[in-house]
Amino acid sequence: MEALLNSDYMKPMPYLLEGLLYTLLITFVGLFFGFVIGAIMGFGRLSKNKLIYGLSSIYVEIIRGTPLLAQILFIYFGLSQLLDINMHKLVAAILAIALNAGAYIAEIVRGAVHSVDKGQMEAGRSIGLTKTQTMRYIIWPQAFKRMIPPLGNQFVISLKDTSLFSAIAVGEMVYQAKTYYATTFTPFETLSMVCLLYLVITIPTSLYLRRIERRLDV
Amino acid sequence: MIQVKDLHKSFGKLEVLKGINANIEEKEVVCVIGPSGSGKSTFLRCLNLLEEVTSGEVIIDGENLTDPKIDINSIRSRVGMVFQHFNLFPHMTVLDNITLGPRKIKKMSKSEAEAAALPLLEKVGLSDKASVYPDSLSGGQKQRVAIARALAMEPKVMLFDEPTSALDPELVGDVLEVMQDLAKEGMTMVVVTHEMGFAKEVGNRVLFMDEGIVMEEGSPQQIFDNPQNSRTQSFLSKVL
């Protein structure tokens, strides 16, 4: 037991767990704002107003058409230069996840709302509900159910994406690992533990999502 | 109750309704028949503005629906509509399906709305289904819930768009029976239907639509036993 705790596998754990805290913080806060952005942009993509549709489409296409690492560097260095500010690394990281996931979530929202049968809107309107009321009480609850599996999937993707923030020295798990093994020269052991910690979160999440998906199917 | 004057409706370049005139009296049951694509559904949908009218007038209960100042939502709540595919809200129980409108539009409390819904469920013969979800109902039961849902808004007119054509034949009767009871109670009804038996028995008047106009109209006897228009004759020879 003593030997295990003192092994080169376990020694980096305190650093890695500290990193994991940042990883989770960036993921959850980023995805919260990502969902808000995604919902707004998703409805924008469903809008009949050409300007609203156009703007939300440009956003979605720019984000989906460029690599996340470029977006991160752009936000942290590019925006700081443009606005002449010193952006906090954590703010940049959360903003990057929010903007990036927002585009994918916009497509999830658009797809889910679009997939609800047109007859539902007509039935709502025909009893006298307004468009907004019909959306709120009838379309959205049905659409939201269908969003849960792809949103969970996006959670897994964004969680893994946070590793890219090591490029701007945010103390998430991969960055913590890199600084650790730079002095101990145990990258194999350290990175094994990093992967293990990711898997401890991603695998149960995926399994759980698959169960939900099956339940929604029937 | 309903006056339709020179109603035109186009989808882009396709003109679907080419000048419909109709007068529907209070308590009248008007059945609309005609071949597929003749514009029956479009006509019905124009009566509660689910389709925007291109030109012409639709006046319901004294209010001109084509007046841009009109409150469409308030008109819609006075015109009930029943769809071919029921369009029940699958995420709500039968009772919630029925009470949603009264609660959100008439601002009734939950208990008030539920108290008002129960007699409606009884009327359509589904008192025991209040707390189930639509998924577990047969097509005929779903359609009867849809009728109760529309009635909960206490509409002055009920529109039915082929309410029985998505049903297994053995389930059609229950739905028609509910509609017949409604007619007896004096509900003004416009019914697009392929059920010629219903049109004959319950209808006060039959409109035969073809190519976007009302080709012929008259009492069920006139239309079914002695059609004048050759289009009506050939349509009826195919369906009867």
Ligand SMILES: Nc1ncnc2c1ncn2[C@@H]1O[C@H](COP(=O)(O)OP(=O)(O)OP(=O)(O)O)[C@@H](O)[C@H]1O
């Ligand atoms: N939203 C729409 N956009 C474009 N064309 C439409 C639309 N709705 C209906 N049409 C067209 O209008 C015509 C009349 O359609 P409608 O549904 O009113 O016919 P119908 O008499 O109800 O036919 P059916 O008996 O098959 O239900 C059809 O040619 C149809 O393709």
Ligand SMILES: [Mg+2]
């Ligand atoms: Mg039709």
